[in-house]
């Protein structure tokens with residue numbers, strides 16, 4: 001049996017039924033008029049309580065999937081449930097940021113949220129002030145609530161957009177590329193906010209084309225490529241299938257390779273002033289001690305853990321043609 005959370009492509013992971021999942025899709029497919037398949041038989045299982053990174057290069061079908069989940073685009077085929085319910089029933093408990101809401105530059109953050117809330121026919125008018133104060137507090141904008149939107153930094157603007165998605169009690173927050181277009185400071189603010197929201201118990205489903213971002217921010221990920229799911233699981237399990245290596249920088253490469261072989265490390269490779277091998281169960285400090293004990297001049301020793309990028313390249317044979 002496959003371990004829960006292990007990478008897989010075609011079937012939902014064992015142990016995540018509709019009850020334990022924030023989102024389940026089965027065979028979800030979108031073919032646009034003109035024949036283009038944007039999303040192809042997608043089987044996704046997003047565990048409750050996760051920060052789930054929906055990762056893929058531009059054009060891989062992330063936005064189309066999110067739009068289907070939110071009922072904005074009708075699937076061509078397939079089924080899905082949200083919070084264990086048919087999507088229409090679940091949507092009031094889901095906050096979403098797909099294309100950022102258009103805010104008025106001359107209004108304050110709080111006044112913008114009030115306008116936004118007034119446009120929601122399901123929102124209760126009587127509780128608007130409290131809900132807005134709560135949402136501003138949750139995204140750390142209470143002190144700037146009265147400040148005009150046009151004076152907000154990029155990060156504050158995006159945090160306000162996330163506040164707009166949090167105006168009701170939400171069990172699931174869906175964010176489409178929330179750090180796109182932000183400066184480094186804004187990106188840091190939004191990543192920290194996503195973690196805080198998740199720590200409060202809200203499941204966060206966040207799309208990104210940045211591998212490093214998903215690795216830093218998420219507990220789980222699904223990797224998309226040209227409309228197809230390549231892998232999904234916990235971040236650890238996704239990269240756990242690949243081998244951690246040790247890399248030694250030394251002018252004595254031949255001696256170092258011999259010592260690593262004697263210690264029992266597998267797949268020892270020497271190239272120039274660098275020697276690498278599979279780490280296996282060996283302790284790096286013991287490797288270092290053995291090398292030094294044998295008179296090898298160790299200039300550097302690093303444990304190289306596989307990244308999501310390695311997973312992507314391993315699964316598809318292609319580079320992930322974007323950078324952070």
Ligand SMILES: Nc1ncnc2c1ncn2[C@@H]1O[C@H](COP(=O)(O)OP(=O)(O)OP(=O)(O)O)[C@@H](O)[C@H]1O
Pocket residue numbers: 032033036037038056057058059060061062063064065177209
């Ligand atoms: N309304 C549409 N009509 C036809 N094709 C579309 C439509 N919307 C998206 N597509 C196509 O479907 C594919 C997937 O697009 P989608 O926007 O879902 O990808 P994405 O991963 O979100 O990328 P990005 O980050 O660039 O938005 C792309 O090839 C896109 O050109």
